[in-house]
Amino acid sequence: MPQKRGPNPARQAALEALRRQVRALEGGGLGAGMVSLGSAGGLLAQTLARGATHEVVGDDYLDGPAAAGFALCVCARALVSQPGVLVWVSAPGSFDFGAPYGAGWARLGLDPGRVLFVRAPDLAQAQGAMEEAARTPGIAAVFGMLGARVSSTVGRRLQLAAETGGGFVTVWRPAGAQALAGVRSRWGVSGLSSAVPVWAQEAGLKGRALPPGLSAFRLTPLKGRTQERPIAAEWRNATDGFYPIAPLVDRAPTYAPQMAYG
Amino acid sequence: MVGGAQRLAVVDRLAGQIGVWAGQSLADARAICPSLICAPYEPVADQQALRRLARWCARFSPAVTPVFPNADVAASCYGFFLETAGVAHLFGGEAGVLEALLQRFCVFGLSARGALADTPGLAWGLACFGVGAPRGLVCGEGQGALALADLPVLALRLPCPVVDRLHDLGLKRVCDVLALPRASLARRFGPCVLTQIDAALGDAPEALAVLMPAAQARAHLVLAAPLTTIEGLQEVGRRLCTDLCAQLTALGLGARRVRLTLYRVDGRAIDLVAGAQAPRMAAAHWSRLLRERLARAAERLDLGFGVDAAALTGEDLEGEASRAVGTLAPEAGAIAQALLARQEIAERLSARLGPRAVVGLSGRASHWPERAQRAHAVTAGEAGEGWPEGRERPAFLLRVPEAIEAMAAAPDGVPAQFRWRRVLHRVTRAAGPERIGAEWWREEGLTRDYFRVETAEGRRYWLFRAGLYGRETATPDWFVHGCFP
Numbered sequence: 041m042p043q044k045r046g047p048n049p050a051r052q053a054a055l056e057a058l059r060r061q062v063r064a065l066e067g068g069g070l071g072a073g074m075v076s077l078g079s080a081g082g083l084l085a086q087t088l089a090r091g092a093t094h095e096v097v098g099d100d101y102l103d104g105p106a107a108a109g110f111a112l113c114v115c116a117r118a119l120v121s122q123p124g125v126l127v128w129v130s131a132p133g134s135f136d137f138g139a140p141y142g143a144g145w146a147r148l149g150l151d152p153g154r155v156l157f158v159r160a161p162d163l164a165q166a167q168g169a170m171e172e173a174a175r176t177p178g179i180a181a182v183f184g185m186l187g188a189r190v191s192s193t194v195g196r197r198l199q200l201a202a203e204t205g206g207g208f209v210t211v212w213r214p215a216g217a218q219a220l221a222g223v224r225s226r227w228g229v230s231g232l233s234s235a236v237p238v239w240a241q242e243a244g245l246k247g248r249a250l251p252p253g254l255s256a257f258r259l260t261p262l263k264g265r266t267q268e269r270p271i272a273a274e275w276r277n278a279t280d281g282f283y284p285i286a287p288l289v290d291r292a293p294t295y296a297p298q299m300a301y302g
Numbered sequence: 303m304v305g306g307a308q309r310l311a312v313v314d315r316l317a318g319q320i321g322v323w324a325g326q327s328l329a330d331a332r333a334i335c336p337s338l339i340c341a342p343y344e345p346v347a348d349q350q351a352l353r354r355l356a357r358w359c360a361r362f363s364p365a366v367t368p369v370f371p372n373a374d375v376a377a378s379c380y381g382f383f384l385e386t387a388g389v390a391h392l393f394g395g396e397a398g399v400l401e402a403l404l405q406r407f408c409v410f411g412l413s414a415r416g417a418l419a420d421t422p423g424l425a426w427g428l429a430c431f432g433v434g435a436p437r438g439l440v441c442g443e444g445q446g447a448l449a450l451a452d453l454p455v456l457a458l459r460l461p462c463p464v465v466d467r468l469h470d471l472g473l474k475r476v477c478d479v480l481a482l483p484r485a486s487l488a489r490r491f492g493p494c495v496l497t498q499i500d501a502a503l504g505d506a507p508e509a510l511a512v513l514m515p516a517a518q519a520r521a522h523l524v525l526a527a528p529l530t531t532i533e534g535l536q537e538v539g540r541r542l543c544t545d546l547c548a549q550l551t552a553l554g555l556g557a558r559r560v561r562l563t564l565y566r567v568d569g570r571a572i573d574l575v576a577g578a579q580a581p582r583m584a585a586a587h588w589s590r591l592l593r594e595r596l597a598r599a600a601e602r603l604d605l606g607f608g609v610d611a612a613a614l615t616g617e618d619l620e621g622e623a624s625r626a627v628g629t630l631a632p633e634a635g636a637i638a639q640a641l642l643a644r645q646e647i648a649e650r651l652s653a654r655l656g657p658r659a660v661v662g663l664s665g666r667a668s669h670w671p672e673r674a675q676r677a678h679a680v681t682a683g684e685a686g687e688g689w690p691e692g693r694e695r696p697a698f699l700l701r702v703p704e705a706i707e708a709m710a711a712a713p714d715g716v717p718a719q720f721r722w723r724r725v726l727h728r729v730t731r732a733a734g735p736e737r738i739g740a741e742w743w744r745e746e747g748l749t750r751d752y753f754r755v756e757t758a759e760g761r762r763y764w765l766f767r768a769g770l771y772g773r774e775t776a777t778p779d780w781f782v783h784g785c786f787p
Contacts, residue, residue: 106761142675144694144698172651
């Protein structure tokens with residue numbers, strides 16, 4: 041009876057090591073999946089790197105969930121390519137769009153089993169916990185929800201901690217909060233109407249008959265190359281990547297419906 | 303209160319000298335001494351107080367056995383046994399332990415007597431009935447038989463009827479009993495007399511139920527002056543960790559938990575526990591956890607007039623597994639490091655913020671959205687019941703659904719627009735309903751029809767209509783329950 045050949049573990053390990061080397065050459069960036077977004081997409085792929093702190097802020101008060109969702113998508117991407125957990129720190133009263141709900145994270149590509157959720161009693165403790173987690177090597181990502189009134193040094197401290205630990209650190213801030221000093225990148229995020237899937241368009245669905253689609257964001261770089269145009273990107277959890285939202289061409293189906301009788 | 307009359311349960315030495323005795327009625331005692339100070343007898347509170355004091359006595363030796371009064375045994379009273387073997391040199395000899403202990407009790411305002419002897423039985427007898435030194439009697443090695451012979455038979459902790467019979471026969475002192483042949487003693491009074499004499503002389507063992515289990519690894523530090531600051535205690539913790547972890551290393555074991563006991567100068571002991579997810583023996587790790595634990599306890603910690611001794615006990619000792627990480631292949635090493643980092647950060651943040659502040663989220667088998675998730679302690683390491691599959695759920699769920707003003711074309715249709723948090727949202731896309739019935743076996747509630755909607759601004763919400771139109775309610779209310787990114 042022929043022996044079924046399984047994957048060779050030594051070969052797998054060697055491949056994984058090579059991938060790791062390539063990632064190291066890429067400069068710690070989260071890499072592929074964001075390359076097709078034009079020059080601003082290049083900026084996104086370049087700046088969203090490990091060993092650095094990134095700030096996301098909603099363009100408007102009601103864009104808070106979108107900004108947090110974007111940060112979680114990027115964290116999910118960081119978790120894919122590295123073992124380790126996401127430490128999610130929340131300060132009381134900073135995020136008022138609900139508590140983390142694990143059942144909805146699959147949509148973002150995030151595994152609830154790889155998330156440690158830390159409820160800090162106050163803002164200072166939340167900052168301290170974030171810093172502690174960021175400084176620990178082996179923690180893949182840190183996500184913190186900090187309110188508007190943080191100390192002026194927290195950005196610089198988190199950046200230093202991230203450089204020490206090598207993890208991916210993101211901070212969510214409410215709309216209108218003063219920018220953190222010393223962070224690597226800062227992104228303004230707002231929600232975007234999701235792309236209409238091909239099947240829906242072909243079926244001629246319109247208006248409220250159309251179901252909401254994938255998570256989509258408008259991303260504005262607020263630090264560095266701020267003259268870049270905002271990126272419109274949708275997140276696909278299947279590949280853990282951002283893709284451009286290209287408007288579909290409005291045209292009739294090119295094939296005639298097949299009529300089948302008997 | 304015994305048989306309708308108020309009686310004295312316990313009297314102190316001064317009252318005893320006046321002629322008041324335990325068991326006397328309160329009226330008689332008041333007649334003898336009108337200025338008698340008395341308080342209601344609370345045996346449970348007394349036992350608790352003795353237990354507390356016994357725990358504090360672990361400052362001197364970890365083997366403490368509290369003894370409570372027993373109505374069946376003659377001349378029984380509150381007290382405790384303290385094993386001084388192996389610790390006496392820390393206090394300048396065995397007499398030093400006794401002196402230090404009695405001096406502390408005197409400061410606390412307790413009238414205590416103590417004795418030091420080779421066996422618990424003899425020490426008890428000497429403490430209760432010994433003559434000579436007013437408070438502390440030390441019976442040297444080999445003088446036990448002589449000292450015991452001098453004591454009254456009451457000192458043998460015998461049952462009351464046996465003592466009464468001995469007294470009736472004119473046997474008042476232990477030497478009178480020792481003069482009798484052993485065979486006839488056993489025949490007349492049962493085995494208890496011989497057992498107690500043998501135990502007091504050290505010819506038979508006496509088992510004591512110690513309050514705290516013997517620790518395999520325990521570090522102890524007595525301070526020159528009481529400490530009242532957290533920073534000072536953190537330094538004490540660091541030193542104790544160094545000491546304890548040296549013991550653990552010698553044993554080749556790691557501790558899952560360490561217990562820091564702080565002994566206050568006023569006779570209270572405070573316990574603080576720090577836990578790890580895996581057995582640990584590294585001093586740096588434990589001292590860091592203890593520092594966080596002390597910092598967290600700082601606000602509620604009542605140090606009184608200061609802490610003048612501290613002990614650190616390692617609990618749940620097991621072989622340490624984490625040593626193997628360095629020997630793994632690089633890839634497996636990265637995964638092992640990530641696992642270790644997860645444990646360490648969970649331990650450190652739990653020590654700092656409290657065990658309930660660091661949680662993992664797991665699914666629960668329930669359709670009701672609020673109940674479909676639960677937070678569990680990370681240290682427990684348990685698996686959940688799984689997440690709902692094939693259902694679109696928001697990433698953020700409001701703790702309490704928020705009511706909205708919805709305007710729908712039909713009472714059971716999708717709203718065309720709604721007002722939430724004072725902002726008007728125009729619905730452009732919608733999916734639903736997903737009908738979720740209330741868990742009737744848990745509580746009554748209205749059926750909910752959930753809709754996923756997207757607004758003109760590109761924001762996605764999870765709305766529901768509470769109650770089925772026409773069947774459960776005539777005017778269904780609308781709520782926002784969550785936000786999709």
